[in-house]
Amino acid sequence: MTVVRGVPGRQFFPGRRSARSAAALLLAAAALAGCGGDDTGGEESGLDVRGVQEAFERGDPGAVTGERGTFSARVEDVISPWAFTIGGGEFSDVDPLLVIEENMPPVDQDDPVRVEGIVREFDLSRVEKDLGVDLAEPLYQDFGDEPYVKAEKIAEDVGEE
Numbered sequence: 216m217t218v219v220r221g222v223p224g225r226q227f228f229p230g231r232r233s234a235r236s237a238a239a240l241l242l243a244a245a246a247l248a249g250c251g252g253d254d255t256g257g258e259e260s261g262l263d264v265r266g267v268q269e270a271f272e273r274g275d276p277g278a279v280t281g282e283r284g285t286f287s288a289r290v291e292d293v294i295s296p297w298a299f300t301i302g303g304g305e306f307s308d309v310d311p312l313l314v315i316e317e318n319m320p321p322v323d324q325d326d327p328v329r330v331e332g333i334v335r336e337f338d339l340s341r342v343e344k345d346l347g348v349d350l351a352e353p354l355y356q357d358f359g360d361e362p363y364v365k366a367e368k369i370a371e372d373v374g375e376e
Contacts, residue, residue: 262284262285262334264301268310271361280335281335284331286301286329286331287329287330289301289325290324291303291324297316297319298315298316298350299322312362314363314369316365316369317346319369320371322371328370330366332367333365337361337362339358342355
């Protein structure tokens with residue numbers, strides 16, 4: 216046994232400290248992963264932002280289109296009084312999911328929200344007809360044929376779960 220100089224009563228066991236440090240690092244990484252670093256949303260209804268986006272990316276929008284879901288995530292970007300995106304973000308490999316609702320509560324970027332609604336494929340003219348408004352086309356041009364949630368209920372400031 217080797218005594219660590221300057222620390223009376225403590226002994227040095229080669230390898231033990233490294234193993235403890237590695238274990239602590241793994242636990243910390245697991246805890247951070249559970250915090251939802253990419254904020255892709257909760258799986259309260261079996262659907263989440265990642266799952267919806269992946270279905271569209273693999274060319275199978277029918278797997279999720281028409282499905283009712285509950286999505287818990289942070290607001291990524293507020294687009295208009297009728298639309299915002301959730302999930303995704305700077306540190307995510309998942310695209311944000313568009314949320315549209317006629318009577319939307321005021322939300323801000325990074326607000327935690329719970330959105331209940333139906334997954335649909337975005338078509339600007341159909342959305343305008345559903346809302347009864349003319350939307351600024353440039354704001355929505357990147358969402359053509361992408362998924363969106365036609366929200367029926369939005370709970371804002373739901374806190375961390």
